[in-house]
Each structure stands twice: as structure tokens, then as C-alpha cells.
Amino acid sequence: MEEERSSRRRTGGIRMRDVAERAGVSTMTVSRALSEPAKVSQEMRERVIRAVEEVGYLPNLLARSLSSSRSTTVGLIVPSIDNSIYTQTLKGLSVVLRSRGFQLMIAESGYDPSEEEDLVAAFLTQRVSGLVLHNIEHTDRARALIRQAGVPVVENGNLPPEPLDMAVSYSNREAAKAMTLHLGRLGYRKIAFASLFAHNNDRSRDRIEGYRAALTELGQTPDPRLIVETSRGLASGAEAVVRVVQAVPEVDAFFCAGDVLAVGALFECQKRGWVVPRRIAIASFDDVDLLRHVSPAVTTLRLPRYGIGERTAQMLLGRILDDAEYLRGSVVDLKFEIIQRESA
Amino acid sequence: MEEERSSRRRTGGIRMRDVAERAGVSTMTVSRALSEPAKVSQEMRERVIRAVEEVGYLPNLLARSLSSSRSTTVGLIVPSIDNSIYTQTLKGLSVVLRSRGFQLMIAESGYDPSEEEDLVAAFLTQRVSGLVLHNIEHTDRARALIRQAGVPVVENGNLPPEPLDMAVSYSNREAAKAMTLHLGRLGYRKIAFASLFAHNNDRSRDRIEGYRAALTELGQTPDPRLIVETSRGLASGAEAVVRVVQAVPEVDAFFCAGDVLAVGALFECQKRGWVVPRRIAIASFDDVDLLRHVSPAVTTLRLPRYGIGERTAQMLLGRILDDAEYLRGSVVDLKFEIIQRESA
DNA sequence: TTGTATGCGTTATCAA
DNA sequence: TTGATAACGCATACAA
Numbered sequence: 001m002e003e004e005r006s007s008r009r010r011t012g013g014i015r016m017r018d019v020a021e022r023a024g025v026s027t028m029t030v031s032r033a034l035s036e037p038a039k040v041s042q043e044m045r046e047r048v049i050r051a052v053e054e055v056g057y058l059p060n061l062l063a064r065s066l067s068s069s070r071s072t073t074v075g076l077i078v079p080s081i082d083n084s085i086y087t088q089t090l091k092g093l094s095v096v097l098r099s100r101g102f103q104l105m106i107a108e109s110g111y112d113p114s115e116e117e118d119l120v121a122a123f124l125t126q127r128v129s130g131l132v133l134h135n136i137e138h139t140d141r142a143r144a145l146i147r148q149a150g151v152p153v154v155e156n157g158n159l160p161p162e163p164l165d166m167a168v169s170y171s172n173r174e175a176a177k178a179m180t181l182h183l184g185r186l187g188y189r190k191i192a193f194a195s196l197f198a199h200n201n202d203r204s205r206d207r208i209e210g211y212r213a214a215l216t217e218l219g220q221t222p223d224p225r226l227i228v229e230t231s232r233g234l235a236s237g238a239e240a241v242v243r244v245v246q247a248v249p250e251v252d253a254f255f256c257a258g259d260v261l262a263v264g265a266l267f268e269c270q271k272r273g274w275v276v277p278r279r280i281a282i283a284s285f286d287d288v289d290l291l292r293h294v295s296p297a298v299t300t301l302r303l304p305r306y307g308i309g310e311r312t313a314q315m316l317l318g319r320i321l322d323d324a325e326y327l328r329g330s331v332v333d334l335k336f337e338i339i340q341r342e343s344a
Numbered sequence: 345m346e347e348e349r350s351s352r353r354r355t356g357g358i359r360m361r362d363v364a365e366r367a368g369v370s371t372m373t374v375s376r377a378l379s380e381p382a383k384v385s386q387e388m389r390e391r392v393i394r395a396v397e398e399v400g401y402l403p404n405l406l407a408r409s410l411s412s413s414r415s416t417t418v419g420l421i422v423p424s425i426d427n428s429i430y431t432q433t434l435k436g437l438s439v440v441l442r443s444r445g446f447q448l449m450i451a452e453s454g455y456d457p458s459e460e461e462d463l464v465a466a467f468l469t470q471r472v473s474g475l476v477l478h479n480i481e482h483t484d485r486a487r488a489l490i491r492q493a494g495v496p497v498v499e500n501g502n503l504p505p506e507p508l509d510m511a512v513s514y515s516n517r518e519a520a521k522a523m524t525l526h527l528g529r530l531g532y533r534k535i536a537f538a539s540l541f542a543h544n545n546d547r548s549r550d551r552i553e554g555y556r557a558a559l560t561e562l563g564q565t566p567d568p569r570l571i572v573e574t575s576r577g578l579a580s581g582a583e584a585v586v587r588v589v590q591a592v593p594e595v596d597a598f599f600c601a602g603d604v605l606a607v608g609a610l611f612e613c614q615k616r617g618w619v620v621p622r623r624i625a626i627a628s629f630d631d632v633d634l635l636r637h638v639s640p641a642v643t644t645l646r647l648p649r650y651g652i653g654e655r656t657a658q659m660l661l662g663r664i665l666d667d668a669e670y671l672r673g674s675v676v677d678l679k680f681e682i683i684q685r686e687s688a
Numbered sequence: 689t690t691g692t693a694t695g696c697g698t699t700a701t702c703a704a
Numbered sequence: 705t706t707g708a709t710a711a712c713g714c715a716t717a718c719a720a
Contacts, residue, residue, distance in 0.1 A: 008699090008700055008701070008710075008711050008712075009700090010711095010712085011413045011712095012413050012712075012713080013492070013493065015712095015713060015714085016713065016714065017713080017714095025690080025691090026690070026691050026692080027691095027713085027714075027715090028690070028691060028692085028714095028715080028716095029689090029690060029691080031714065031715060032689090032690085032715095035715080039689075039690095040689075040690085041689060041690090044689080044690085056492060058465060058468050058469050058489075058493070059469050059713090059714085060410070060469070060471060060712090060713055060714070061469050061470050061471065061714095062406050062409050062410045062415065062470070062471050062712090062713080062714090063410050063696090063712070063713035063714040063715085064713080064714055064715070065406050065696095065714090066404070066406045066407050066410055066696050066697065066698085066712090066713080066714075066715095067695080067696050067713075067714045067715040067716075068696080068714080068715055068716080069355045069356050069696065069715095071406065072470075073449070073470070081431065081434055081435050081438050082431040082432055082434065082435040083431070084428040084431060087425065087426040087427070087428060087431070088426055090425055090426065090450075091425050091426040091452070094425050094450070094451065094452060098451060101466075103449050103451065103466065103467075103470060104449065104450055104451070105417070105447050105448065105449050105450075106434075106438070106448055106449075106450050107438065107442060107447065107448070108435070108438060121402060122445075122447065123447075124402050125402050125403050125404070125405050126405050126406075126417070126447060127404060127405065127406050145402070148357070148400060149357065149402075233633055234633055234634065234636075234637040235633075235637070238637075260633075260634075263634075263637075264637065267637055267638070267639070271639075289577060289578055289579075289604075290578065290604075290607075290634070292578075293578040293579070293582075293607075293608065293611055294611070295611070295615075352694075352695055352696075352715095352716060352717070353716095354695095354696085355696095356696075356697080359696095359697055359698085360697065360698065361697080361698095369706080369707090370706070370707050370708075371697085371698075371699090371707095372699080372700095372706070372707060372708085373705090373706060373707075375698070375699060376699095376705095376706085379699085383705075383706095384705075384706085385705060385706090388705080388706080403697090403698085404696090404697050404698065405698095406696090406697080406698085407696070407697035407698035407699085407712090408697080408698055408699070409698090409712090410696090410697080410698070410699090410712050410713065410714090411697075411698040411699040411700080411711080411712050412698080412699055412700080412712085413699095413712070
């Protein structure tokens with residue numbers, strides 16, 4: 001009879017109320033038995049669990065989140081989703097978040113700050129309880145939205161001078177600088193640098209800066225002809241070699257700070273019959289499996305990709321669940337490591 | 345005054361009600377102006393939009409979804425998140441879903457059917473309006489949950505004989521068979537097959553089956569010593585060659601139906617000084633960029649990875665938004681293509 | 689330890 | 705075209 005008063009037709013599935021009726025208890029008891037089992041007697045707990053199974057109840061997290069104003073989703077925005085460099089970080093994030101019952105929402109900004117802004121708004125609209133951004137550059141409105149919403153955020157791809165909130169990364173600048181210095185110490189004098197396009201890419205820009213800083217420290221003046229910007233991929237690495245060699249034939253080292261560029265460069269050198277590293281050294285920026293298996297194996301930087309995801313999730317959860325281990329402004333530098341192999 | 349009656353402290357941000365007050369209209373008018381602008385007069389629409397901007401309102405999708413019992417999230421479950429073969433599909437999904445305002449939630453099952461079941465439950469708990477599964481094997485409970493919830497589902501990694509609902513894929517069996525036949529027609533007689541572990545992996549199993557079927561069609565009896573199962577990665581490909589060659593020295597072709605295995609195999613052959621394809625042919629299963637750039641370039645299968653994601657999203661949206669283009673039981677075979685290169 | 693009343697922020701429904 | 709009201713399914717606050 002009461003039911004008839006409703007002006008809306010129910011479309012959903014089984015509700016907590018159905019479980020409550022089945023178990024002969026109130027919905028609050030069901031709610032507690034499921035969310036805070038300790039606050040319910042042994043007997044009730046069992047009765048509720050049985051009823052849940054009998055009626056095939058799946059809690060409605062939308063309702064739970066709305067009512068408690070706490071959600072269990074986290075949003076991740078990466079520049080490009082079809083980029084294997086994110087997969088390890090994604091895995092670290094996913095493993096840790098899932099262990100606490102959180103779900104990951106993912107989107108790509110296409111290296112476009114205004115698209116990132118839209119995605120931030122979209123995620124806030126979804127009421128995510130945390131955000132992970134692979135950028136450190138954001139539009140003013142994106143910053144304002146995040147500040148106003150008050151959600152914890154972790155920036156990932158680089159160490160931000162002015163963090164939005166928290167950050168976990170290595171320093172692109174320091175990494176590029178370290179490898180360049182390493183090459184310098186090995187005796188290479190004409191060190192070329194192949195970078196990914198730096199437009200709307202703070203990581204690329206910082207790497208170029210690090211390279212320049214190293215040269216300066218080595219007492220050299222950076223030669224613009226030794227710096228090329230290109231896209232991702234093997235073909236780009238090869239093409240970068242072609243361009244540099246044309247301009248500066250005496251180049252003796254090639255540092256590729258981008259995805260798989262180094263392998264493309266290596267193949268190109270081999271095609272020319274150049275012995276690596278005798279004629280020209282090659283170094284890379286990220287320890288993808290391939291670099292260890294080509295011949296000669298490529299000297300590179302090991303970046304803490306998985307750890308970044310893992311730590312990011314931990315920091316986010318700490319703030320969301322108020323374990324209060326991490327504070328606003330925490331910036332964690334997970335460092336990098338030079339892996340010396342045969343190519344340099 | 346009315347406000348004081350509340351026993352709950354508001355924690356959230358700006359609500360539709362705030363916009364309504366600002367604009368001097370009811371919340372319903374705001375709701376309509378935002379969700380169904382056509383149902384509102386020109387003037388109202390503008391007034392509402394202005395108020396939205398003035399107060400900095402972001403709709404609450406949790407509330408919207410709860411109230412309308414329609415969500416704008418889709419759940420994706422892949423066996424392993426750190427696997428580059430999914431990135432293209434993920435991109436296709438993401439692009440199409442985002443164009444309609446849908447968000448993607450992603451999780452990994454670790455090739456464990458029971459974990460997949462848990463994730464299905466978790467996503468249903470989140471009230472996703474669609475599911476994408478990369479498996480075609482599911483637990484009974486997972487199937488029951490999905491059926492009961494009535495959400496549209498697309499299966500992706502393979503063509504399911506008994507689809508849960510819809511499916512978009514190519515046929516792993518046919519693809520492996522086609523390449524094996526291709527090698528047979530090229531004159532290779534002792535064709536080895538390196539597969540990823542087939543346990544809980546229907547794709548791998550179907551590929552092995554396809555390989556066997558092709559041999560039978562070629563009038564050969566499959567030799568178990570020519571089949572190896574291994575894990576992903578370059579090292580595994582090399583090791584697979586070692587194992588097979590030890591057992592069957594006269595092997596003359598190596599078909600690698602797994603991620604990057606073929607390149608590992610190629611490197612191992614070259615290490616042994618074997619000329620490819622003169623001494624031994626090599627073929628692969630998926631057209632990753634690398635295969636085209638190694639020397640000799642590797643003959644492989646082109647799989648419609650991006651298209652699978654794109655089409656999957658379209659089918660899902662069709663059902664969710666009731667454009668009713670795709671029906672239950674739709675199984676779309678996006679086919680594959682043999683890319684003939686130098687290695688075979 | 690359990691239950692009652694109420695609200696979370698939105699939309700469905702019906703009336704004006 | 706607009707508004708009032710009652711849900712959506714759950715958790716908070718408080719009473720018993």
C-alpha cells in the first residue's frame with residue numbers, strides 16, 4: 001500500500017531494503033553489517049550476509065557515495081593513452097588502489113592543456129576522490145577547479161616547481177643532465193640530443209634544459225644543430241640521426257630522450273655500417289626491455305615507473321582515507337639510475 | 345531558518361539549488377537547461393548558464409546517475425594492464441566514449457577468472473552502464489551477475505562461441521591458422537610455434553588450435569616438440585628458439601604468436617649466425633612497430649586493435665543510449681591481414 | 689547494539 | 705514552458 005504512493009516506477013535492481021526485509025532487520029543494520037561489521041553483533045552479521053546472498057544484492061556505490069559524500073574512484077589523466085611508458089605506472093596505481101577497493105578512471109588529454117582542463121572538470125563532476133596528472137603544466141582554470149574542489153592531486157611526469165598539491169616523479173632535468181655528463185666523462189665531445197616535441201610537454205623541455213646544463217658544466221657551448229625534436233617511434237630515431245649527421249658529421253654521441261628513439265637511431269647507424277660505440281655512442285632515456293636485447297645493448301636511464309604509480313596511489317589513499325601520512329605540498333623524488341651497457 | 349532543520353552538515357560544494365537561487369528559477373529549470381536545453385526557453389537557458397558560471401557550479405554526476413538510474417561510466421577489464429597490446433584498443437575505446445561524455449574505468453584480472461568475477465561485481469556495484477571484457481571465458485557467477493544486472497557487455501580478445509552479449513574481435517584461431525598455412529605454402533616444412541601460456545588464456549589456446557589445424561590441412565601431423573609455451577618478452581622468444589632447436593634441429597620456420605616473441609627469436613637466430621629466412625623463417629602475430637624496423641623486417645599479422653576499441657565503444661553506446669543499432673548477440677569479426685615482409 | 693528520521697543532489701512525474 | 709513534490713538507495717545523526 002505504502003508502495004503505491006510512489007509516483008516513480010522503480011527500474012533498479014535489488015536494494016538494501018530488500019535485504020533488510022529478508023533478514024528481518026532495518027536497512028541501517030544491513031548498512032552497518034556491510035560497511036562497519038564491527039558495529040554489529042555476530043548473529044546479525046551472519047543473518048545479513050545470508051540475506052545478501054539469498055537475494056543477490058550488490059550495493060549501489062553511487063548512492064553510498066552520494067550519501068556519504070565520499071567516492072571510491074580516482075581519475076588519471078595522461079597525455080596519450082597509447083604510450084607504453086605509462087603502463088608500468090598505471091599498473092602500480094591500479095594494484096594499490098584496487099587493494100583498498102578504489103577504481104581507476106582514465107582519460108587522455110592529447111598534450112592539450114585545455115583538454116586537460118575539460119577532463120579535470122569531467123572527473124570532478126564524477127566526484128572522484130583523487131586525481132593523478134601526468135603534467136605539471138595546467139591552465140589557470142584547471143588549477144582553480146582543483147583548488148575549489150579540494151580533492152587531493154598527485155602530479156607525476158616531472159617534479160613541479162609549484163606543485164598543485166603532491167607530486168611523485170624523478171627529475172627530467174637532472175636525469176638528462178646526468179646522462180649527458182656521463183657521456184661527457186666517457187670522452188664524447190659532440191653529443192647530440194634527440195628529444196620529443198617540447199610543445200606542451202614540460203618533460204621534454206626539462207630534458208633539453210638538463211642536456212644544455214650538462215654541456216655548460218662540461219665547458220661546452222650547446223650547438224643548436226645537435227638538438228632535434230621529433231615524434232615517438234623507431235622511424236623518428238632513425239630520422240633524427242639523419243638530420244644531425246647531415247648538419248654535424250663529426251657527431252660522436254647520440255642521446256635520445258624519448259620513447260624507442262635510441263633503438264631507431266641504433267638501427268640507422270648500423271645501416272650505415274657505423275660501429276657503436278666506436279664511431280658513435282648511443283644512449284637512451286628509459287629502460288625498456290628492448291634496449292637490453294639489441295646488440296650492442298644500449299646504455300640508458302632506469303626510471304622508477306612502477307614505483308611512481310605505487311607511491312602515488314599510497315599518497316592519494318593516505319589523504320583520502322585521512323591516514324594523514326602525506327601532507328599538502330609533499331613532493332617525492334624517486335630518482336633515476338644510469339644503466340651502463342655497451343652502446344656508450 | 346529552514347536550513348537549520350537539517351541534522352546533517354553539508355560538506356559538498358555548490359549545488360544545483362545554489363544555481364537556481366542565483367538565477368531565480370527552480371532546480372528543475374536548471375536541470376533542464378543543462379540536460380535538455382531544448383525544453384527550456386532561450387531566455388531561461390541563458391540565465392541559467394550565466395548563473396552556473398557565476399557560482400562556479402559543477403554538476404554532481406553521482407546524484408544525476410542515482411536519480412536517473414543511468415550512469416556515464418563504462419568498465420574495462422583486461423588480463424594485464426601493463427601490456428602494450430591493449431593500448432590501441434584502449435585508445436579507440438577512450439576516444440569514442442569520451443566524445444559522448446562517457447568515462448572509462450579500467451582494471452586488470454591477472455588472467456584469473458575469479459578475479460575477473462570480483463571485478464565484474466565491483467563494476468556493477470559502481471553501476472557502470474556497460475562492460476568490456478578481454479576474455480571470452482568467465483565464471484558462472486560472473487555470467488549470472490552480468491545477466492542479472494542487464495548491462496550491455498562487449499567481449500574483445502577473441503570471437504566467443506557463446507557470447508555473453510556482444511563481441512568485437514578477430515578470430516585468434518583463424519589468424520594463427522592463416523599464418524601457418526602461409527608459411528606452409530611458402531615451402532617451410534618444420535614450422536615451430538611459440539605461444540604464450542595457454543592456461544586461462546583462450547586466445548593462446550585458440551592460436552595453438554589454429555596452428556594445429558593448418559598443419560593438418562597441410563598434410564602434416566603436429567609435432568609436440570615444435571610447440572612451446574612461454575611468457576611475454578624478448579628473452580622468452582630467444583629462449584623458445586633454444587628449446588625448439590635443441591629438440592628439433594631441422595626446424596625451418598618459427599611462428600611466434602605472442603608479444604615481441606618474434607623479435608627475441610630473430611635476435612637469437614642472428615646471434616647464432618643463422619640467416620633469416622634462408623636458414624629459418626620467422627613470423628609474428630601482431631604488427632608492432634618494431635617488426636617493421638628490424639632487419640630482416642618480420643612477416644606478421646595485422647590485427648585491428650584500434651578498430652576493436654572503436655567499434656566496441658560504438659556498440660556499447662548504441663545499446664546504452666538506445667540508438668538500437670546493435671542487438672544482443674551481435675558478434676563482429678573485424679578480421680586480420682597477413683603482412684608479408686622479409687623474414688619468411 | 690539496533691532503529692528512526694532525515695538528507696545527500698539530482699531527476700521523474702504530474703500539475704499549473 | 706515552468707514549478708512543486710517525491711523519489712533514487714544509501715549513510716549520518718541521534719534516540720532508544
